[in-house]
Amino acid sequence: MTDTRTETSLQAGLKKSTFQLFLATGAWVGSTALMSFGPSAIWGFDVAVTFLAIAVNLTVGSFMLYSFFKHLKNMDELQRQTHLEAMALTLGITMVLTVIYGALPQAKVLASTQPANVLFVIGISYILSVIALWLWRTSE
DSSP states (O other), X not given: OOOHHHHHHHHHHHHHHHHHHHHHHHHHHHHHHHHHHHHHXXXXXXXXXXXXXXXXXXXXXXXXXXXXXXXXXXXXXXXXXXXXXXXXXXXXXXXXXHHHHHHTTTTXXXXXXXXXXXXXXXXXXXXXXXXXXXHHHHTO
16 A cells, blocks of 8 residues: 555655755856856956856856755666666767767868857767656566
8 A cells, every 4th residue: 555645755755856956057157158258258358257157167066966866866776777877878878879979070071160069969879868768678
């Protein structure tokens, strides 16, 4: 027999950690935009302000990572396993594709590469891995 209070408590904890992760990620994206575009658009390349923006970004990024770990702890075993395997797949996919992408200028296929483009590989790989693993697991 299932205790509905336990289920409700688990669901409430996951809902709360999801919202905190959403806020932390939004703050990190905002601080990244400020760090990237602020020097030219807002403070005229003042080095001290730029270093402050970097420190803020690092601090907010650390909070985002903490929020993600807290979010993982609020998941049930199946959700946690799915996300951990998706992270492992994402690491492998990113490593392989980053090596290929980094070699393209040397092979004269591209003039240059932008390191930030790797973020798209990470994001897309992670999202697709979570979806594929979840569908695979829940269809059994």
